[in-house]
Amino acid sequence: MSKMIATMLGLGFLSSMPGTLGSAAAVPLAVFIHMIGGFYALVVGTLAMFFIGWWATADQVAARPTEDPSEIIIDELVGQWLALWIVSLGAQHAGVPIWKLWPGLIAAFVLFRLFDITKPSLVGWADRLHNSLGIMLDDVFAGLFAMICVGLLGYAWHAAFM
Template sequence: MSKYRSDTLNFKESFGKTHLFGKTALVLSSWFGVGLIPVAPGTCGTLAAVPLFFGMKYIGILYSVIFLIVFIPMAVWVSGISKTLLGRDDPPEVVIDEVAGFMLALFLLPLTWGSLILGFLLFRVFDILKPFPIGRLEKIRGGIGIVVDDLMAGVYANFCVRVLLSVLFFMTN
């Protein structure tokens, strides 16, 4: 049995044995089951966050800030609960951290396909390679440790997209 298949069984077993708050945490942390996709769950979780990018652009800056102020602590909370229920430090099924990080990667960027694609690619690169200090942040215990490295990868990606868009703007004018 593959590593991912046994993780999925552990997820389903944990889901079946837990209470309502635990079930809610598992559903949210897996981003409504996207984290159960057996190949590249982090990348799939990031892709599943794309509709949020468009939604945040639609609701405007103020409500986007409020959304992130609520969403990020909720992501930490459900990640911590899911970590405990699944019995692993950073379960691959937990992809809400990728969603939160990707939202920061795209925060206040222009609503263009270029921004979206650059943000996606750079976020995944920083999330996978974990340049300093992202790798160290991952060592923090609990839900904070699961989420904070992705938030920093999002900040790095956001900064780099802004630099690239600025350079491209000045090169074309």
């Protein structure tokens, strides 16, 4: 069970770029969750997946505690969903379907991947923990950084053009 969770039902084994694939799969899942229950459902889902993912990741790396296996991509799902919180909140606040904020969805994806790959600041610190919590936290920090940037970009866009 932990392998299925950690690899997002095996998706982590299907690509030479499993993190990008996991992030790409996380976006429509987040949109679906938002459509069903709004921003708060996405928050609850993200928090639940963080703790479930942390357990699954810990179980999967127990025999190899200093590794961050590339097939483990549940952390990408959590980080990507965090990056999308601001888009979900904006859609709910404006009373529009989340897909109408498609530039924000794209920006959240691109910025999350950028921070996850380059590992600046706290992202790199968490990655260097070399344990299951670090595996999860580096993507949490990347997601938070992406969320802040998406919010700033959205604010700048609306301030300049609306």
